[in-house]
Amino acid sequence: MERRSFLKKGAIAAAGVGTAAVAAPAVVHAKDKFEWKMTTAFPPGVPFYSTGPGSLADLTSWIKTISGGRLDIQHFHAGELVPAFEGFDAASSGTLEVNAWVSYFGAGKVPAAQFFGAVPFGMSFQGPECVVLSRRRHRPLA
Numbered sequence: 652m653e654r655r656s657f658l659k660k661g662a663i664a665a666a667g668v669g670t671a672a673v674a675a676p677a678v679v680h681a682k683d684k685f686e687w688k689m690t691t692a693f694p695p696g697v698p699f700y701s702t703g704p705g706s707l708a709d710l711t712s713w714i715k716t717i718s719g720g721r722l723d724i725q726h727f728h729a730g731e732l733v734p735a736f737e738g739f740d741a742a743s744s745g746t747l748e749v750n751a752w753v754s755y756f757g758a759g760k761v762p763a764a765q766f767f768g769a770v771p772f773g774m775s776f777q778g779p780e781c782v783v784l785s786r787r788r789h790r791p792l793a
Contacts, residue, residue: 689749689750690731690733691738691750693707711725733747
């Protein structure tokens with residue numbers, strides 16, 4: 652009688668282990684580091700757009716910090732990677748990952764774009780950045 656009880660308990664335990672192995676989710680590891688290229692329509696040295704607090708250089712450094720170094724965005728000024736107003740096309744085609752410009756620069760390509768970068772109804776690229784910064788300041792993305 653003990654032998655049957657032992658075999659019965661062993662079969663139940665084996666079934667439980669098998670079920671747990673099937674039910675365990677597959678763990679997918681994300682790529683450790685992403686290196687993106689970003690261009691802008693502004694030349695180097697322009698205050699607030701290229702250098703200083705709130706600039707794209709400041710934004711890219713902040714993104715690298717909060718992502719723990721996993722996302723590194725290399726910032727290119729107008730004409731360094733693509734011509735000044737060709738960044739939208741370059742990002743659309745996949746030549747680079749990010750284009751930062753005031754959206755009304757692309758009004759000829761996307762007619763509604765001018766309403767998102769024009770005063771009084773729209774924002775320049777700093778507006779959405781301020782929204783992100785105000786919500787995520789000092790909170791890591793991981």
